[in-house]
Amino acid sequence: MIDKQKILDAYNNRHACKLFDTEKKISDEDINFILQTARLSPSSFGFEPWHFVLVQNKGLRKKLKDSAWGATAKLDTASHFILGLAMKSEMTKYNSAYIKDFMKNVQELPEDVVDSKGKMYETFQKSDFDLTDDRKLFDWASKQSYIPLANMMTSAAMIGIDSCPIEGFKQKEITTILKNELGINTQKYGLSYMVAFGYRVNEPKQKKRRKLNEIITFK
Numbered sequence: 001m002i003d004k005q006k007i008l009d010a011y012n013n014r015h016a017c018k019l020f021d022t023e024k025k026i027s028d029e030d031i032n033f034i035l036q037t038a039r040l041s042p043s044s045f046g047f048e049p050w051h052f053v054l055v056q057n058k059g060l061r062k063k064l065k066d067s068a069w070g071a072t073a074k075l076d077t078a079s080h081f082i083l084g085l086a087m088k089s090e091m092t093k094y095n096s097a098y099i100k101d102f103m104k105n106v107q108e109l110p111e112d113v114v115d116s117k118g119k120m121y122e123t124f125q126k127s128d129f130d131l132t133d134d135r136k137l138f139d140w141a142s143k144q145s146y147i148p149l150a151n152m153m154t155s156a157a158m159i160g161i162d163s164c165p166i167e168g169f170k171q172k173e174i175t176t177i178l179k180n181e182l183g184i185n186t187q188k189y190g191l192s193y194m195v196a197f198g199y200r201v202n203e204p205k206q207k208k209r210r211k212l213n214e215i216i217t218f219k
Helices: 004-013 028-039 058-065 072-077 097-106 111-128 134-158 171-180
Strands: 050-054 080-087 162-166 189-198
Touching (some): 004 134, 058 072, 058 171, 134 189, 171 189
Antiparallel strands (some): 050 080, 162 189
């Protein structure tokens, strides 16, 4: 079993690192470990409505900087920089080709289960969660994509690697870059967040959080 205090120590040590040491690079083994924790993350219905783009090319990072005001220093200094994409309605709607193929060829469900699960997913979208338009579906997929984000940052912290999640970007401009520079089909995917990984230069201030009894209600 993993020592619980070591896990809490990693959470306490993790912070939104603003500046990374450019002399220290994450090994291939370690970044692959971090990416595996994203791959193994849970999602609603298990449909994995996400994609990750690892941007190491300096020219591409420079182009991102102009439209990512929250990432300028990170793009210059991070060892590894990831764009977390969420699927749009073309991919996630209950009757999409992606969903049907996923149940059949990834989840390897028998035909009768594909049919019943598909009907359940349709009800979920139409009435349970009222995911009745494109924006609602994208926001729902973005919620799912934050699960692997948290897992990547936590797993990184547990092996001594720093990170910083980023939402400070201009979505319209970034969408153009995704399409024209990164070859992403923006009819299918949109940017949910950015996240930088590397090794800190400065030690952070002591972590400030509300007390447990202020955020938990026991009944």
